[in-house]
Amino acid sequence: MTPFTFQTCPNILFEAGASAKLPEIVAALGARRVLLVTDRGVRGAGLTERAEAALAQAGLHLGVFDEVEADPPAAVIEAATAQARAGECDLVLSIGGGSALDTAKLVAYLARSHDRLDDIYGVGLARGQRLPLVLVPTTAGTGSEVTPISIVTTPTSEKRGVVSPRLLPDWAVLDPDLTLGLPPAVTAATGIDAMVHAIEAYTSRHRKNPISDQLARQALALLAGHIRTACRDGGNGEARAGMLLGAMLAGMAFANAPVAAVHALAYPIGALFHVPHGLSNALVLMGVMRFNLPEAAGLYAELAPILDPAAAGLPPAEAAGRFVAALDALCRDCAVPASLAAVGIGEADLPRLAADAMKQTRLLVNNPREVTFADAFAIYSEALDGRARPVPAAG
Ligand SMILES: NC(=O)c1ccc[n+]([C@@H]2O[C@H](COP(=O)([O-])OP(=O)(O)OC[C@H]3O[C@@H](n4cnc5c(N)ncnc54)[C@H](O)[C@@H]3O)[C@@H](O)[C@H]2O)c1
Numbered sequence: 001m002t003p004f005t006f007q008t009c010p011n012i013l014f015e016a017g018a019s020a021k022l023p024e025i026v027a028a029l030g031a032r033r034v035l036l037v038t039d040r041g042v043r044g045a046g047l048t049e050r051a052e053a054a055l056a057q058a059g060l061h062l063g064v065f066d067e068v069e070a071d072p073p074a075a076v077i078e079a080a081t082a083q084a085r086a087g088e089c090d091l092v093l094s095i096g097g098g099s100a101l102d103t104a105k106l107v108a109y110l111a112r113s114h115d116r117l118d119d120i121y122g123v124g125l126a127r128g129q130r131l132p133l134v135l136v137p138t139t140a141g142t143g144s145e146v147t148p149i150s151i152v153t154t155p156t157s158e159k160r161g162v163v164s165p166r167l168l169p170d171w172a173v174l175d176p177d178l179t180l181g182l183p184p185a186v187t188a189a190t191g192i193d194a195m196v197h198a199i200e201a202y203t204s205r206h207r208k209n210p211i212s213d214q215l216a217r218q219a220l221a222l223l224a225g226h227i228r229t230a231c232r233d234g235g236n237g238e239a240r241a242g243m244l245l246g247a248m249l250a251g252m253a254f255a256n257a258p259v260a261a262v263h264a265l266a267y268p269i270g271a272l273f274h275v276p277h278g279l280s281n282a283l284v285l286m287g288v289m290r291f292n293l294p295e296a297a298g299l300y301a302e303l304a305p306i307l308d309p310a311a312a313g314l315p316p317a318e319a320a321g322r323f324v325a326a327l328d329a330l331c332r333d334c335a336v337p338a339s340l341a342a343v344g345i346g347e348a349d350l351p352r353l354a355a356d357a358m359k360q361t362r363l364l365v366n367n368p369r370e371v372t373f374a375d376a377f378a379i380y381s382e383a384l385d386g387r388a389r390p391v392p393a394a395g
């Protein structure tokens, strides 16, 4: 068997209403001065209320940074870090979507290590100490609560990752009640992000292993089994719990078997056009999967019966085709916008998107099929309006 390593978050609590237990968790980590990192949407929806009240009641000092923006810009992370230092915080708690969690992970690291954000982009460069860290997701999408990754939007509108085991939190606290009010469009987009994590982990060229494979399969079953109900009937607790668990398992999988071209092509859409991360993924998903078919049909065929039981036992090429078709149907059922044009992207934007996607080398190396500038351009072109166009000179 091929040797492998597997890392994840050491402590997980999954329970409806779990926010009420945060004071115990925080106290056990020895903290007195907590910085809560969140965004105004999450706080405005009342999702931090229970935790804030419980922490205050337990006599803990609580500072709040609620200015996280989607696809967090570096400047926001630096401002939150300055607040953590000025408030002499000894623990960072985050309640929110991937944007808040990713911000909090870097705040906990930068406030304690005194490294500069610019110096730690990439894999394994954050090697210092961090403050204790507790993460509470409110979307069932990124799995950030169990990944060693933070994604930052740089001042030049690029999305760059910091990847380091130091970014895994001490505790991931999952409370499906916090996701009950997630609007259908966000439920769909973040849920598809999680499904892409599972699929790309399963087909990753590097570090795919028996544990990540099982996690990816289980994640895909939960997410595909619950996403339609969660979109249609957001108050369904069972569907919400299934989505939150599925997103976390997918996070554990891709934290160890990294994602690939869907994410590489999605990042420029998010960075340049502020399209939510899950939707950016959904917009290029079909194009990338069809592109990958010649190399990935065997692996897609293995996953196919999870989405379409009738695919079991079919020849690999046929089963893989059914897998792609089943995903396409799922995106349509969840009313995910189907084209780049629907999010305001035009023909003139395609060369820049393709050029920026090619910079995502950290991700592209994991793709089952090599992606060139011309390939990326062709995938974007098809995602715009279904048409093929002549490929311009690279760059
Ligand atoms: N660290 C990782 O491993 C990883 C993986 C994938 C994506 N990401 C990053 O995560 C970010 C995306 O995170 P996201 O998709 O969770 O979205 P998000 O955190 O950007 O949140 C999207 C919106 O949903 C709102 N929201 C969140 N929870 C809500 C709830 N329960 N009810 C109502 N509204 C709610 C927020 O206020 C926000 O307006 C991107 O920056 C992406 O690059 C990180």
Ligand SMILES: [Fe+2]
Residues within 6 Å of the ligand: 142, 193, 194, 197, 263, 277, 281
């Ligand atoms: Fe993602």
